[in-house]
Amino acid sequence: LSNRSHASVAIESLLMELTKLSFPSLTLANLSLGITGSCQSNASDIGTGDTYYWALLECAQYASSQKMIVSSICLRRYLAKCLPLNQLKALLTHANESLRLAGFLAIEAIVPCYTVDSGDHEGILDTEVAIWTETLMYASKSNDKGYTSKLLACLHRLLRRLQTSEQQREAEPRLHAFVCTFLIDYIALQKGLYPGTVAEKEFFALSLVRSIVAFASGIHAEISVKHSSKRNTQSNKLAAEATYILHHLVSKLTSFLPVLHSIWDTTRATAFELVRDVVRWALENNITLPESLTDVEQRQAIYFRSIHLASSPRQREADTGARMLAVLYISAPNPPSARADFFKNLLSLLIERLDNAEMTLSAILNSDSSKETLESGSGDNSSP
Numbered sequence: 001l002s003n004r005s006h007a008s009v010a011i012e013s014l015l016m017e018l019t020k021l022s023f024p025s026l027t028l029a030n031l032s033l034g035i036t037g038s039c040q041s042n043a044s045d046i047g048t049g050d051t052y053y054w055a056l057l058e059c060a061q062y063a064s065s066q067k068m069i070v071s072s073i074c075l076r077r078y079l080a081k082c083l084p085l086n087q088l089k090a091l092l093t094h095a096n097e098s099l100r101l102a103g104f105l106a107i108e109a110i111v112p113c114y115t116v117d118s119g120d121h122e123g124i125l126d127t128e129v130a131i132w133t134e135t136l137m138y139a140s141k142s143n144d145k146g147y148t149s150k151l152l153a154c155l156h157r158l159l160r161r162l163q164t165s166e167q168q169r170e171a172e173p174r175l176h177a178f179v180c181t182f183l184i185d186y187i188a189l190q191k192g193l194y195p196g197t198v199a200e201k202e203f204f205a206l207s208l209v210r211s212i213v214a215f216a217s218g219i220h221a222e223i224s225v226k227h228s229s230k231r232n233t234q235s236n237k238l239a240a241e242a243t244y245i246l247h248h249l250v251s252k253l254t255s256f257l258p259v260l261h262s263i264w265d266t267t268r269a270t271a272f273e274l275v276r277d278v279v280r281w282a283l284e285n286n287i288t289l290p291e292s293l294t295d296v297e298q299r300q301a302i303y304f305r306s307i308h309l310a311s312s313p314r315q316r317e318a319d320t321g322a323r324m325l326a327v328l329y330i331s332a333p334n335p336p337s338a339r340a341d342f343f344k345n346l347l348s349l350l351i352e353r354l355d356n357a358e359m360t361l362s363a364i365l366n367s368d369s370s371k372e373t374l375e376s377g378s379g380d381n382s383s384p
Contacts (some may be wrong), residue, residue: 050099053091056083057106064109076113085114092135097147100139104154107131108161125165128158129178137191140204148204152211159215167238175241179212180248189255202259202267209249209256210274216245217281250282254292260323263316272323279331293331303328307349 060079063069069076088110091103111127132155142148162175192205219242223235256278259271282289292298302324309321325346332338 050094050096053083053087054099054102057091057102057110060106060109060113064106069109069112079110080113083110083113089131089135092131093138097142097144101147101150104139104151107154108157121165125162126174129162129174132158133178133182136187140187140192140208141200142204143200145203148207152207155208156211156215159212163219163238163241166241167235173237173241176244176248179216179245183208183212184248184252189252193255193259195258199264199267202262202264203270206259206267206270206274210270210277212245213249213274213277213281216242216249217277220246246278246281246285247287249278250287251290253278254290257292257324257327260320260327265316265319268316268319268323272326275327276330279327283331289331293327294333299328311353 056079060069060083063072063075063079069079088103088107091099092107094100094103107128111124111131114127115123136155139151140148142151159175159179162178166173166175188205188209192201192208219238223239223242253275256271256275260268260275262268262271279289279293281287288294292302306321306324306328309317310325312318312321329339329342332342
């Protein structure tokens with residue numbers, strides 16, 4: 001298949017043969033087998049009908065990589081006939097993770113087949129955003145970190161293409177609406193980080209938000225290094241989009257703080273890293289943090305709660321308290337000496353508690369009852 005024209009003919013012929021096969025029609029009802037069941041990623045678990053759809057997705061990916069879908073009307077027509085849009089959506093919520101992932105990897109390739117004009121980039125992006133909006137909540141449920149990483153990589157590519165499109169788009173911006181309203185507010189906060197949720201949802205939600213932070217801060221950094229005189233209207237518009245997303249994350253910081261109380265060690269660590277990165281960006285760009293991290297009384301309440309938890313003999317509670325203290329430290333308001341004063345107060349409290357512990361231990365050892373206990377414990381013990 002080294003020759004593109006021969007490859008196109010070969011794939012079209014293959015798709016023509018696939019349309020003649022009498023596989024059972026898998027509708028949305030029986031193809032979406034339920035996400036609550038056991039999700040196996042082993043390709044051998046894919047049934048005959050599912051293998052048919054997997055082959056279509058692979059054909060679409062290969063044809064797209066060779067620029068054949070844009071140039072061949074017949075190829076687009078055959079792909080759309082073999083894999084209608086409703087079937088694609090069903091595959092994206094399939095119980096088998098391998099098939100779901102193959103579907104997301106092929107979205108960019110297959111969606112142009114559903115449009116009359118393959119050059120209608122705006123319409124194609126609108127369709128892709130609609131597909132992601134409809135299916136991501138179900139597709140995100142997985143125990144496999146590799147699956148999550150690849151799924152977020154697909155999403156990142158979509159965000160990059162939306163970013164490019166926004167520079168020439170005259171209509172209302174859709175990037176921050178998709179990212180802020182859907183990805184952050186709905187998928188991450190409402191469906192992923194509610195109290196008592198499972199570790200897999202917490203992991204995906206936090207991974208999703210961290211990828212958004214990396215995406216938006218990357219754009220912001222790229223444009224910020226340009227001299228203001230060289231920045232055109234498109235760059236300014238893109239910078240505004242990235243800044244809007246990061247401002248939205250700063251406004252939601254309070255919603256991420258309760259995740260520091262999670263029972264899962266990995267969740268607490270990831271949540272802290274997320275909060276740290278957002279706070280650091282806000283301070284570097286002179287963005288006001290939420291009231292819970294700036295108001296003196298509220299910071300004091302968090303401080304007392306953090307000290308109480310950090311003093312707990314339970315590892316999970318002590319870890320939560322330590323991370324909350326760290327958040328108070330990095331979010332300390334100006335002047336810069338506030339951080340040094342905060343750290344000095346912690347050291348003073350630690351020294352005071354160590355002195356009290358030493359005094360209490362000495363008092364116990366010097367008391368009459370403790371002496372009697374030690375003497376009775378060593379008096380008649382003849383064992384080695």
